[in-house]
Amino acid sequence: MMADRLWRWGGNALAVFTCLFLVLPLAVVVLFSFSERSFFTFPPSGFSLRWYQAAWDSDLFLVPALRSLVLAAVATLLAALLAVPAALGLRRMAPGRLRSALEFAFLSPLVVPALIIGIALLYAFNRTQLLDTFTALVVSHTLIVFPFMFRAVLTSALGLKQALIDAAEILGASPALTLRRVVLPALVPGIVAGGIFAAIVSLDQFTVSLFVTQSEQIVLPVALYKYLFDVNDPVAAAVSTVLVVFGLLAAIVIDRLGWLRHLAGGGA
Amino acid sequence: MTALRRASLPDRATLWLALAPACALVLLAMLVPLAEMAVISFRRESFGQILPGFTLANYASLLGGLASLQLFLHTFAVAAAVTLLCALLGFPLATAIARAPARWRGLLYFMVAAPLLVNTVVRSYGWLLILGRKGLLNSLLQAAGWTGEPLALTGNLTGLVIGGTQVFLPFMVLSLATSLLALDRRLMESAEILGAGPARTFVSVTLPLALPGLIAGSVLVFSLMLGAFVTPLILGGTAVKYLSVAVYTDALVLFNLPRATALSLLLMIAVLAVYALQKRLTRRAEAALA
Numbered sequence: 320m321m322a323d324r325l326w327r328w329g330g331n332a333l334a335v336f337t338c339l340f341l342v343l344p345l346a347v348v349v350l351f352s353f354s355e356r357s358f359f360t361f362p363p364s365g366f367s368l369r370w371y372q373a374a375w376d377s378d379l380f381l382v383p384a385l386r387s388l389v390l391a392a393v394a395t396l397l398a399a400l401l402a403v404p405a406a407l408g409l410r411r412m413a414p415g416r417l418r419s420a421l422e423f424a425f426l427s428p429l430v431v432p433a434l435i436i437g438i439a440l441l442y443a444f445n446r447t448q449l450l451d452t453f454t455a456l457v458v459s460h461t462l463i464v465f466p467f468m469f470r471a472v473l474t475s476a477l478g479l480k481q482a483l484i485d486a487a488e489i490l491g492a493s494p495a496l497t498l499r500r501v502v503l504p505a506l507v508p509g510i511v512a513g514g515i516f517a518a519i520v521s522l523d524q525f526t527v528s529l530f531v532t533q534s535e536q537i538v539l540p541v542a543l544y545k546y547l548f549d550v551n552d553p554v555a556a557a558v559s560t561v562l563v564v565f566g567l568l569a570a571i572v573i574d575r576l577g578w579l580r581h582l583a584g585g586g587a
Numbered sequence: 588m589t590a591l592r593r594a595s596l597p598d599r600a601t602l603w604l605a606l607a608p609a610c611a612l613v614l615l616a617m618l619v620p621l622a623e624m625a626v627i628s629f630r631r632e633s634f635g636q637i638l639p640g641f642t643l644a645n646y647a648s649l650l651g652g653l654a655s656l657q658l659f660l661h662t663f664a665v666a667a668a669v670t671l672l673c674a675l676l677g678f679p680l681a682t683a684i685a686r687a688p689a690r691w692r693g694l695l696y697f698m699v700a701a702p703l704l705v706n707t708v709v710r711s712y713g714w715l716l717i718l719g720r721k722g723l724l725n726s727l728l729q730a731a732g733w734t735g736e737p738l739a740l741t742g743n744l745t746g747l748v749i750g751g752t753q754v755f756l757p758f759m760v761l762s763l764a765t766s767l768l769a770l771d772r773r774l775m776e777s778a779e780i781l782g783a784g785p786a787r788t789f790v791s792v793t794l795p796l797a798l799p800g801l802i803a804g805s806v807l808v809f810s811l812m813l814g815a816f817v818t819p820l821i822l823g824g825t826a827v828k829y830l831s832v833a834v835y836t837d838a839l840v841l842f843n844l845p846r847a848t849a850l851s852l853l854l855m856i857a858v859l860a861v862y863a864l865q866k867r868l869t870r871r872a873e874a875a876l877a
Contacts, residue, residue, distance in 0.1 A: 322784065322786065323784040323785050323786065326784070326785045326786045326789075327785055330599075330679040330682060330683070330785075331679070331681075331683065333676065333680075334679040334680045334682070334683040336625070336631045336676075337676040337677070337679065337680045337756070337760075338680065338695070338698050338699075339756070340676065340752075340753060340877045341698060341699065341702050341715070341753060341756060342698065342702065343714075343717065343753075344617055344711075344713025344714050344716075344717060344753060345702065345705060345709070345713055346709050346713075346751075347713050347716045347717055348709060348712060348713045348716065351716055359719065359720065359722060360721075360726070361723050361726040361727065399610075400610065401609045402611055403606065403607065404604075404605035404606070404609070405606055405608070405609035405667070407605055408602050408603075408605035410608040410621070411602055412602070421606065421610075424610070424613050425609055425613060427613065427617070428613065428617055429749070430858070430859070430862065431617070431621070431855060431858075432814025432816075432831075432854065432855065432858055433814070433816065434814055434816045434834060434835070434851070434854075435621070435624075435814070435834075435851045435852075435854065435855050436621075437836060438615060438624060438838055438847060438848060438851050439617070439620035439621045439623070439624040439851075440616070440620055441838065441839075442620065442623060442624060442627065442844065442848075443619070443620040443623060458616050458798075459616070461612065462612060462613070462616040462617055463653075465612060465613075470611070471643050482829055484624075502606040506789050518771060519704060522706070523704075523706050523707060524589070525706070525707060525708055525814045525816075526817060530839075539706075540706050542705075543706075543708050543709070543712075544708050544820075545819070546820070547708075547712060547715075553774070555712060556712075556716075558710075559706075559709040559713075562705060562706050562709050563705050563709060565702055566701065566702075566704040566705035566706070566709075567704070567705075569704045570697060570700060570701035570704045573700075573704070574693070574696075574697055574700075579696050579697060579700045579734050580696050580700065580761055580764070580765070582700045582703050582704075582757070582761065
């Protein structure tokens, strides 16, 4: 009995420890951002908002942050424009080798590590004079987020009942009207889910962005990394805290939608 | 009638037109650059310039050299350590999630998944503040008088293992929890009624049944850690012996693109091999359960 109780207690204690382990680095960053001193001390002393002021005043973060947001929106939109016809096309194909191969190809940017995509694109963009341009960012981010969008839209497309399309056409609807009034509305849940995941993946993407930009077109995570290694004062913590808050807000939204536990399908 | 015929006749041209844009994206933005990269890995370079010709020297020096052997060993050992730690820490938490009443389960899921939505640079920075020379952990250890000198926990593989474990742990927990939630609780209950203690029930009932989830989670964590770049770069620094960091140093610091691409391809083969292994392992685990 003693051993049983020990087993149970040990398990629960380890579960609590693991929860703390998961949130500890986030808590430390938030704590440090309000520090009065420019270096880390524990226990923290004083309270100050001046690092937030400094982050806002410096021109190092605002433009990259806006660029990250625009990039995420553009890449998500482009991925949707490519994924919807692709998913509808696959839906009409008979199951078989070709369809599996295409499906695998569309999901493959998820399997290849971002670092390797980054190196390959670094060379490709360097040769085509596109390195450090917004175009390079858009192309690489569209590629990275495409599998997330495609997977979500495909699920919706495969769930669409053929009977509905047939009914619309028998009732005299043109293919264009059927597409607009029957097919696309059925894909909306997939597009929304895929869009949220795609935007998150784009905002989190650091590796590929680092390789395809130099100084002109850097995005927020890269700006943060460069600041960390040039200056490393709590300004980095203040910027990070803003990202923690946005991450938690996104988590709350996704939790409300009931998708939180499906998050593990992603990549890093 | 025309509508019916239209619906039943697959229009090949439209079909391929629908698939073409996505195919073009994957082909032009990924497959062609990867193929070019493979070509470069067989070239020579001199002062950052890639020379024409064909050579196996990049691979020969990578596969034959003691330094690169050490690099591969370190990388695989770190990824294995991270996977093991994720499994050890993840199992109790996933069990707690599976056992918790619905209300608590939501909260636990939130705590596990929310860190995934915070940028990896931020999470690694948090570990830098904790593990640094004057970081949280060293301050606490020195205040308690357990260590005189601050421990070196960053700029080496220790920090990488700790940071990597936190970054990838949610994948393991979510995978295990899905597997555990699908289990029939009556199996565990019967084991306990028949007199098996919780430890025995775990080893002979829960663990074998949760094996598919454990394998899926382990493969995911292992392959993600093999290819991980952000955490190794921030917590290890450019001096650390880690494959992804070495690729970065070769490409952007030493401008030796042939070596960097050769190294990347070896890394990619390793990652793909892990995925292929997973397919076989899951099939075998499912066959064993059936």
